[in-house]
Amino acid sequence: MEVLGALDVAELAAAFAHLPVFPVFDLGYFVVSILYLKYEKGAVELSRQSPFASWVVAMLYCFGSYILADLLLGEAPIDYFSNNSSVLLATAVWYLTFYCPLNLFYKCVTFLPVKLIFVAMKEVVRVRKIAAGVHHAHHHYHQGWLIMVVIGFVKGSGVALMSNFEQLLRGVWKPETNEFLHMTFPSKASLYGAILFTLQQTHWMPISKDSLIFFFTLFMISCKVFMTASHSHGSPFAPVEGVLCPILFGSVPPGHD
Amino acid sequence: MEVLGALDVAELAAAFAHLPVFPVFDLGYFVVSILYLKYEKGAVELSRQSPFASWVVAMLYCFGSYILADLLLGEAPIDYFSNNSSVLLATAVWYLTFYCPLNLFYKCVTFLPVKLIFVAMKEVVRVRKIAAGVHHAHHHYHQGWLIMVVIGFVKGSGVALMSNFEQLLRGVWKPETNEFLHMTFPSKASLYGAILFTLQQTHWMPISKDSLIFFFTLFMISCKVFMTASHSHGSPFAPVEGVLCPILFGSVPPGHD
Amino acid sequence: MEVLGALDVAELAAAFAHLPVFPVFDLGYFVVSILYLKYEKGAVELSRQSPFASWVVAMLYCFGSYILADLLLGEAPIDYFSNNSSVLLATAVWYLTFYCPLNLFYKCVTFLPVKLIFVAMKEVVRVRKIAAGVHHAHHHYHQGWLIMVVIGFVKGSGVALMSNFEQLLRGVWKPETNEFLHMTFPSKASLYGAILFTLQQTHWMPISKDSLIFFFTLFMISCKVFMTASHSHGSPFAPVEGVLCPILFGSVPPGHD
Numbered sequence: 001m002e003v004l005g006a007l008d009v010a011e012l013a014a015a016f017a018h019l020p021v022f023p024v025f026d027l028g029y030f031v032v033s034i035l036y037l038k039y040e041k042g043a044v045e046l047s048r049q050s051p052f053a054s055w056v057v058a059m060l061y062c063f064g065s066y067i068l069a070d071l072l073l074g075e076a077p078i079d080y081f082s083n084n085s086s087v088l089l090a091t092a093v094w095y096l097t098f099y100c101p102l103n104l105f106y107k108c109v110t111f112l113p114v115k116l117i118f119v120a121m122k123e124v125v126r127v128r129k130i131a132a133g134v135h136h137a138h139h140h141y142h143q144g145w146l147i148m149v150v151i152g153f154v155k156g157s158g159v160a161l162m163s164n165f166e167q168l169l170r171g172v173w174k175p176e177t178n179e180f181l182h183m184t185f186p187s188k189a190s191l192y193g194a195i196l197f198t199l200q201q202t203h204w205m206p207i208s209k210d211s212l213i214f215f216f217t218l219f220m221i222s223c224k225v226f227m228t229a230s231h232s233h234g235s236p237f238a239p240v241e242g243v244l245c246p247i248l249f250g251s252v253p254p255g256h257d
Numbered sequence: 258m259e260v261l262g263a264l265d266v267a268e269l270a271a272a273f274a275h276l277p278v279f280p281v282f283d284l285g286y287f288v289v290s291i292l293y294l295k296y297e298k299g300a301v302e303l304s305r306q307s308p309f310a311s312w313v314v315a316m317l318y319c320f321g322s323y324i325l326a327d328l329l330l331g332e333a334p335i336d337y338f339s340n341n342s343s344v345l346l347a348t349a350v351w352y353l354t355f356y357c358p359l360n361l362f363y364k365c366v367t368f369l370p371v372k373l374i375f376v377a378m379k380e381v382v383r384v385r386k387i388a389a390g391v392h393h394a395h396h397h398y399h400q401g402w403l404i405m406v407v408i409g410f411v412k413g414s415g416v417a418l419m420s421n422f423e424q425l426l427r428g429v430w431k432p433e434t435n436e437f438l439h440m441t442f443p444s445k446a447s448l449y450g451a452i453l454f455t456l457q458q459t460h461w462m463p464i465s466k467d468s469l470i471f472f473f474t475l476f477m478i479s480c481k482v483f484m485t486a487s488h489s490h491g492s493p494f495a496p497v498e499g500v501l502c503p504i505l506f507g508s509v510p511p512g513h514d
Numbered sequence: 515m516e517v518l519g520a521l522d523v524a525e526l527a528a529a530f531a532h533l534p535v536f537p538v539f540d541l542g543y544f545v546v547s548i549l550y551l552k553y554e555k556g557a558v559e560l561s562r563q564s565p566f567a568s569w570v571v572a573m574l575y576c577f578g579s580y581i582l583a584d585l586l587l588g589e590a591p592i593d594y595f596s597n598n599s600s601v602l603l604a605t606a607v608w609y610l611t612f613y614c615p616l617n618l619f620y621k622c623v624t625f626l627p628v629k630l631i632f633v634a635m636k637e638v639v640r641v642r643k644i645a646a647g648v649h650h651a652h653h654h655y656h657q658g659w660l661i662m663v664v665i666g667f668v669k670g671s672g673v674a675l676m677s678n679f680e681q682l683l684r685g686v687w688k689p690e691t692n693e694f695l696h697m698t699f700p701s702k703a704s705l706y707g708a709i710l711f712t713l714q715q716t717h718w719m720p721i722s723k724d725s726l727i728f729f730f731t732l733f734m735i736s737c738k739v740f741m742t743a744s745h746s747h748g749s750p751f752a753p754v755e756g757v758l759c760p761i762l763f764g765s766v767p768p769g770h771d
Contacts, residue, residue, distance in 0.1 A: 074590030
């Protein structure tokens with residue numbers, strides 16, 4: 001019975017890991033990303049005054065992770081934009097989010113049950129990106145543990161890591177903070193996820209990649225759906241960090257006091 | 258007779274499209290670019306206090322389009338600086354513009370008839386750069402329509418797209434605006450030109466590249482010479498945008514009210 | 515006797531130029547670089563509040579020159595991070611500098627005689643980097659004199675050239691100044707050194723590379739050790755610049771009045 005159960009989970013994980021993300025899950029990713037853009041102060045005014053700048057920023061929100069990862073690996077940062085269908089889908093989502101008559105699209109996707117589904121879909125894409133990033137970096141640098149972690153981290157965090165420059169495009173400048181100074185949950189989770197996937201890729205962690213994708217996706221979905229539903233900004237990593245940081249760095253990370 | 262006329266135009270366009278831009282037209286490009294740099298507030302003081310920074314900024318003004326396009330395509334952003342003669346010519350223009358005794362060079366090139374000739378020459382180079390940019394991107398990404406447009410746009414707009422960073426080099430910081438938020442005529446024209454050249458390159462527009470270069474150059478020269486002569490900042494695209502923007506984006510672009 | 519002396523110097527220079535820089539000299543480089551980071555206002559607070567950001571900044575201080583040079587040559591800016599042992603060594607130095615109990619490590623390395631040795635070691639690495647940068651650029655661009663100078667300059671100056679962005683990572687923003695506007699001695703020396711190594715590489719200067727490395731290292735060590743010991747910020751280039759600048763650029767560089 002237990003062998004059967006294990007087989008089932010492995011098969012389920014394998015099936016899940018081979019589900020194509022385009023177009024359905026990517027749609028969720030684009031919807032949630034551009035929704036977060038619309039929540040930014042001044043984003044709606046920007047879409048009225050300068051649709052071109054608004055579109056450029058929206059593309060950064062949707063494809064920032066590819067741009068950053070390609071940049072770090074010395075490839076063309078514009079490379080992903082050769083996927084015309086992805087860009088078209090993201091553009092459609094951007095257009096509907098900002099310019100749909102009666103704000104209908106926005107009202108639909110921010111209806112909580114719908115939004116939670118999209119949030120879950122976004123996490124599916126995020127975990128896949130982390131795994132693909134680590135794999136891609138491993139392909140270039142077989143012994144480059146750190147590079148694998150960095151590329152996985154960047155693929156998971158995306159536009160957050162270049163928030164200063166994304167804001168600058170919108171005419172906003174907040175030099176006093178950035179994602180490195182105050183890491184949000186998705187970035188931290190991407191970092192820890194990238195470490196896990198790097199351990200898996202270099203055979204230090206005895207688990208199949210499919211299973212890791214499956215379980216890490218479950219973890220991310222649970223956390224993000226719970227946080228979105230409860231409007232919480234707490235981090236599930238806080239207890240561990242609260243123990244480790246004082247020992248390692250003689251300090252308590254911000255938000256723990 | 259008409260066939261003859263058509264032949265003549267086609268031949269003229271072909272001859273024009275094969276005129277080498279170096280050194281004569283490039284000279285016009287450098288003169289006008291560095292003139293615009295000298296118009297910038299604080300640029301003359303900078304040339305006195307820090308000639309090195311002034312030279313670096315001048316090089317960005319002259320070669321910014323190559324730097325940006327190479328960066329986006331994952332090539333060495335410094336690549337174009339292997340053209341020693343171009344760099345030497347640009348350096349000579351920079352030196353004469355800022356340090357010529359009695360400000361003689363500046364006085365000559367800002368004499369309106371002379372300046373208009375240089376302005377026209379700059380547009381010749383700009384259109385060639387757009388065409389070359391689209392062609393170059395097409396070589397890398399055969400189906401990458403968007404990439405072709407972006408590279409053509411970047412090759413036409415040049416330093417304007419990185420004005421924030423160019424200013425930063427001079428110790429000036431204006432985060433509240435950039436070329437994406439308030440597009441100037443040359444950038445807009447480069448964008449529309451890049452779209453036209455992309456349509457031509459992908460055989461959606463039944464016109465030869467030589468003819469497109471010829472007619473688009475004529476259009477750019479007329480606009481820029483007229484605008485320079487009349488100190489106008491109006492845009493010939495304003496009427497079309499004034500009709501399309503309210504329909505597409507429910508808004509009137511800035512400067513139309 | 516004189517031939518013997520010449521032989522001795524040549525042999526000494528050759529032996530010196532083939533000394534491996536890792537790990538001993540690199541250690542000096544990392545210690546002094548991260549020491550300068552700790553001197554920066556707010557760096558200690560940053561290390562308490564956000565160890566991750568502090569580590570990222572420390573890596574920029576240690577490997578900024580590789581990142582910039584790779585970026586300019588179109589290679590992966592993260593490439594050098596595949597040297598796991600270098601990164602581990604730099605991380606250890608960062609950890610000890612900021613978190614060592616009783617601040618013991620900091621107290622040891624800032625003890626003047628010890629510090630002067632590390633400063634000297636850092637200059638050994640700097641000159642090697644300049645030479646390697648020029649050589650590397652020459653490999654890509656045989657006629658690219660300017661590119662050789664730029665890459666050598668960047669390899670010698672390192673993080674100083676991206677100080678604005680390094681500060682931004684720490685939440686600090688000082689747009690009114692940068693290394694191009696107010697060049698410090700190490701940057702100027704790197705620039706002049708890069709010019710010398712480029713002349714050597716292109717056979718315009720009849721001296722072996724080993725000898726140039728040897729003598730330029732001696733020069734850099736003398737200057738920096740003297741400047742560090744005497745807390746001086748004067749530049750040995752000031753007299754020459756004081757003569758040349760007024761002739762070439764009609765101005766006196768800042769700090770000369």
